[in-house]
Amino acid sequence: xxxxxxxxxxxxxxxxxxxxxxxxxxxxxxxxxxxxxxxxxxxxxxxxxxxxxxxxxxxxxxxxxxxxxxxxxxxxxxxxxxxxxxxxxxxxxxxxxxxxxxxxxxxxxxxxxxxxxxxxxxxxxxxxxxxxxxxxxxxxxxxxxxxxxxxxxxxxxxxxxxxxxxxxxxxxxxxxxxxxxxxxxxxxxxxxxxxxxxxxxxxxxxxxxxxxxxxxxxxxxxxxxxxxxxxxxxxxxxxxxxxxxxxxxxxxxxxxxxxxxxxxxxxxxxxxxxxxxxxxxxxxxxxxxxxxxxxxxxxxxxxxxxxxxxxxxxxxxxxxxxxxxxxxxxxxxxxxxxxxxxxxxxxxxxxxxxxxxxxxxxxxxxxxxxxxxxxxxxxxxxxxx
Ligand code: ATP
Ligand code: MG
Numbered sequence: 233x234x235x236x237x238x239x240x241x242x243x244x245x246x247x248x249x250x251x252x253x254x255x256x257x258x259x260x261x262x263x264x265x266x267x268x269x270x271x272x273x274x275x276x277x278x279x280x281x282x283x284x285x286x287x288x289x290x291x292x293x294x295x296x297x298x299x300x301x302x303x304x305x306x307x308x309x310x311x312x313x314x315x316x317x318x319x320x321x322x323x324x325x326x327x328x329x330x331x332x333x334x335x336x337x338x339x340x341x342x343x344x345x346x347x348x349x350x351x352x353x354x355x356x357x358x359x360x361x362x363x364x365x366x367x368x369x370x371x372x373x374x375x376x377x378x379x380x381x382x383x384x385x386x387x388x389x390x391x392x393x394x395x396x397x398x399x400x401x402x403x404x405x406x407x408x409x410x411x412x413x414x415x416x417x418x419x420x421x422x423x424x425x426x427x428x429x430x431x432x433x434x435x436x437x438x439x440x441x442x443x444x445x446x447x448x449x450x451x452x453x454x455x456x457x458x459x460x461x462x463x464x465x466x467x468x469x470x471x472x473x474x475x476x477x478x479x480x481x482x483x484x485x486x487x488x489x490x491x492x493x494x495x496x497x498x499x500x501x502x503x504x505x506x507x508x509x510x511x512x513x514x515x516x517x518x519x520x521x522x523x524x525x526x527x528x529x530x531x532x533x534x535x536x537x538x539x540x541x542x543x544x545x546x547x548x549x550x551x552x553x554x555x556x557x558x559x560x561x562x563x564x565x566x567x568x569x570x571x572x573x574x575x576x577x578x579x580x581x582x583x584x585x586x587x588x589x590x591x592x593x594x595x596x597x598x599x600x601x602x603x604x605x606x607x608x609x610x611x612x613x614x615x616x617x
């Protein structure tokens with residue numbers, strides 16, 4: 233079976249380091265491994281509209297931002313089809329047929345839907361609360377639309393963060409239901425590919441509370457300048473019990489260490505030892521385990537660890553900033569890339585849609601089918617000569 237990747241992001245803001253470790257970094261590795269037959273990366277503008285329908289301009293503006301972040305991160309238009317969801321109308325047709333295969337109750341049980349509804353604060357009783365609207369139906373149903381996105385491409389590998397697990401499970405259920413109901417193995421069950429590093433499953437925001445999310449304003453963006461990264465890291469949440477440098481500190485639940493777990497590589501120790509903000513004698517560590525041990529024992533200040541983290545992040549982000557700058561100077565190329573990727577995505581989705589319609593026997597005007605229909609009904613209504 234062909235190995236096909238489908239994944240994507242909502243254009244609700246620039247991409248951040250949570251997206252990078254949760255999915256984007258892995259996508260680039262998979263793309264460059266040469267082991268995949270087709271790769272589709274979707275900018276989910278239609279999905280973004282389900283909770284931003286009143287602000288289409290925000291979604292429109294962010295399409296180019298996400299595309300620039302993709303190219304900056306190393307997605308290569310020669311190897312991956314970067315496309316815009318709303319321009320592949322076949323996806324909405326699939327979505328419409330899949331809606332019959334899912335119950336309202338099943339959607340209500342979806343833990344990510346529950347969380348996202350709570351996060352957005354939609355009201356359960358909108359008649360009584362004028363300022364708090366209820367849940368848009370489109371938003372409530374987005375797991376079904378996501379199933380359409382994945383299955384349209386016969387995607388069997390979906391590299392995403394942990395919050396997407398219930399969505400992939402929902403998709404697998406839809407695939408099984410479709411294939412058993414319509415008697416054909418048309419759709420393919422996707423496998424989720426989670427980050428292998430636990431700290432990357434759901435990277436917390438700089439506030440240390442919820443997951444880093446564009447909608448919560450707790451992000452370090454891939455396109456942030458070195459100064460912005462330094463400033464955000466300086467303001468980060470650490471261990472509230474670590475008041476004096478000499479106090480023993482906690483690394484669990486300490487966002488600075490979570491980010492180090494996600495980004496620090498062995499070579500960073502040698503690389504930054506010399507340059508270390510004039511304090512080289514105090515940062516003689518050779519591994520993250522050594523840093524953690526010292527912090528837990530006491531005698532290592534937050535500002536020292538934060539300076540190291542900022543250096544590590546900037547080291548990771550600098551090549552991306554440079555690539556982004558290059559593509560910012562080549563905007564026509566970026567749109568051309570999206571147009572080409574979208575054409576390829578449409579061709580693939582159209583093929584799957586025609587197989588779906590054939591399995592459901594709603595392909596009335598396909599070649600051969602119309603003739604059969606006429607014959608069948610002429611027999612039902614014998615023609616008087
Ligand atoms: P929004 O707030 O608009 O929902 P978002 O920041 O949650 O935006 P999405 O576009 O919903 O981003 O998610 C895109 C991909 O990035 C998904 O695969 C998701 O699992 C992953 N992802 C998003 N945030 C994180 C995070 N903090 N840690 C790990 N992965 C993440
Ligand atoms: Mg999200």
